[in-house]
Amino acid sequence: MPFSFDNTYARLPERFYAQLPPEPVVQPRLVRLNEVLARQLGLDPDALRSPDGVAVLGGNRVPEGAEPLAMAYAGHQFGGFVPQLGDGRAILLGEILTPGGDRFDIHLKGSGRTPFSRGGDGRAWLGPVLREFIISEAMHAFAIPTTRSLAAVATGEPVFRETTLPGAVLTRVARSHVRVGTFEYFRARGDTDGLKQLADYVIGRHYPEASQSDQPYRTLLAAVAERQAELVAQWLGVGFIHGVMNTDNMSITGETIDYGPCAFMDDFHPDRVYSSIDRHGRYAYSNQPPIAQWNLARLAECLLPLLHADADKALEAAEQIVIDFARHYEKAYLRRFRAKLGLREACAEDAGLIDSSLQAMAQARADFTNTFRALCDAAEGNCEPVRAQWGESEPCEAWLAQWRERLAVEAATPQERVAAMRRVNPYVIPRNHRVEAALSAAVAGDLEPLDRLLQALADPWTECSANADFTRSPEPHEVVQKTFCGT
Structure with missing residues (x-):
């Protein structure tokens, strides 16, 4: 198989993995x-389609140059700390170099038991594997940093959950699988040398600019903070709810990772939750920014011994970076939502305009994606699609008047504004009822709905009559109330 492996993580000390x-x-x-x-x-x-290729993607053959391993990490899960988690059903085959010199992990998810399985079977079933395939590729099409899905392989074996289900393996591609929880693993053991080796590895591979700093670990923490702030703002911009923002699901590179009970909102509400295991709304839509900051604080705690020899000065530096997360997030959020409203320049009243639009959407139970797409038409003068979402009410008309007044301040032509808005407000998203329908059909052996959905999501911005049905909000009987992680 033509994999060009160069496995830097496997060169770290043996306590980093099995x-x-x-x-x-x-x-x-x-x-x-x-x-x-x-x-x-x-x-x-x-x-990759050949028998040898499928054997690699299914875990039956280790390709030349691979050094398979299960990574060790810990994590805060719903706020509670677990000192040892690790890859309980996944194997990092190794890292490959692309023709352009970029480095990516090749990771098999659902590839069997490891020393970190904690009594689990180490397997995945077809539904969650295809869910991650769909959602991760949609996120990539939205230009949101994410792991990618290279292949889904059925195993020919049953997986036992509440019922017997068809097994599968996902080949996942990522810039890195190092997580905040990886740092927590070494902190929990008082292994400062391991923390330093891990931090130096992350700097060398992902943040080389930090190596030029006179305070490299502080620069690393600040860089991670900025990437995470930008990432979460991008999630909110497309109505995405991760569902399980545990520290072991927070990538150190600022990529979206571990798609379990994730979902995209239909009708908007800031407290929307879909995850079946998030019973108290910890990871609700609007709570994702403070949770990201909370997770960053856990990373900062891990790095304290590296930030400064003086404990007080280390704590002061860490606290300032964690506090600054909110500023980075607000800046990224306002930039994202200004673009969604067709605004190029920054004005002091923009935050209020954005908030009032979301409040009106929540009150009207308006479809998040379709409302913002309707605003593209309204920017050209046709407000009827917006009224169809919000209802012809006094608050709707008042907000539209305020928005038009704000647009008039800027010099962009309507054509320029609408073109820009249609590049940030998707026409198609992976709506929960369409995802569930595609997965149910695929598990039953019919892949046509899956292929149609993937084709529509490959270009989520362009209006197309063939994809119009994917823009439809669910009927009451189609609404998906809960999503599941599949473990």
Whole structure:
């Protein structure tokens, strides 16, 4: 197989991971291959489709140059600390270099038991594997940093959850699988040398600019803070709810990782929750920014011994970076939502204009995606689609008048404004009822709904009559109330 492996994580000390191969499966069968991604990685799609290629993607064959391992990490899960988690059902095959010199992890999810499985079976089933395939590729199409999905392979084996389900393996691609929880693993053991080795590794691989700083670990923490602030603002801009923002699901590179009970909102409400395990709304839509800051504080605690020899000065530096997260987030959020409203310049009243639009949407139970897309038409003078979402009410008309008054301050032509708005307000999102329908059909053996959905999401910005049905809000009987992680 044409993988160009260069495995830097495997060169770290043995306490960072457990070396072991993936567990073979009975009958690996390729369900879907991301040919576009394969070519971007410098891989041959035909080779990946071959029996040898499918054997690699299913975990039955370790390709030449791979050094498979399960990564060790800890994590705060719903606020409670677990000192040892780790890859309980995943194997990092290694890192490949693309023709352009970029480095990516190749990761098998659902590849069997590891020393970190904690009694689990180490397997995944087809539904969650295809859910991650759909959502991660949609996020990539939205230009939001994310892990990617290279392939989904059926295993020919049953997986036992509440019922018997078809097993599957996902081949995941990421710039890194190091998490905040990876740092917490070493802090929990009082392993300052391990923390330093990990921080130096992350700086060398992902934040080389920090190595030029006279305070490299402080620069690292600040850089992670900015990336996470930008990422969460982007999530909110498309109505995305991660569902499980535990510290072991927070990538150190600012990529969206670990798609479990995630979802995109239909009708807007700031307290919207879909995850079946988030019973108290910890990871609700509007709570994602403060949770990201809370997670960053856990990373800052890990880095304290590296920030300064004086404990008080280390704490002062860490606190300032964590506090600054809010400023970075607000800046990213306002920039994102100004663009969604067709605004290029910054004005003091913009935050109020954005907030009042969301309040009106929540009151009217308006569809988040369709309302912002309707505003593209309203920017050209046709307000009827917005009224159809919000209702022809006095608050709606008052807000539209305020918005038009704000638009008049800027010099952009209506055509320029609308074109820009349609580049940030998606026409198609992975609506929960369409995702569930595609997954149910795929599990039953019909992949046509999955393929149609993936095709529509490949270009989520362009209006197309063939994709119009994917823009429809769910009927009452189609509404998805809960989403599940599949473990």
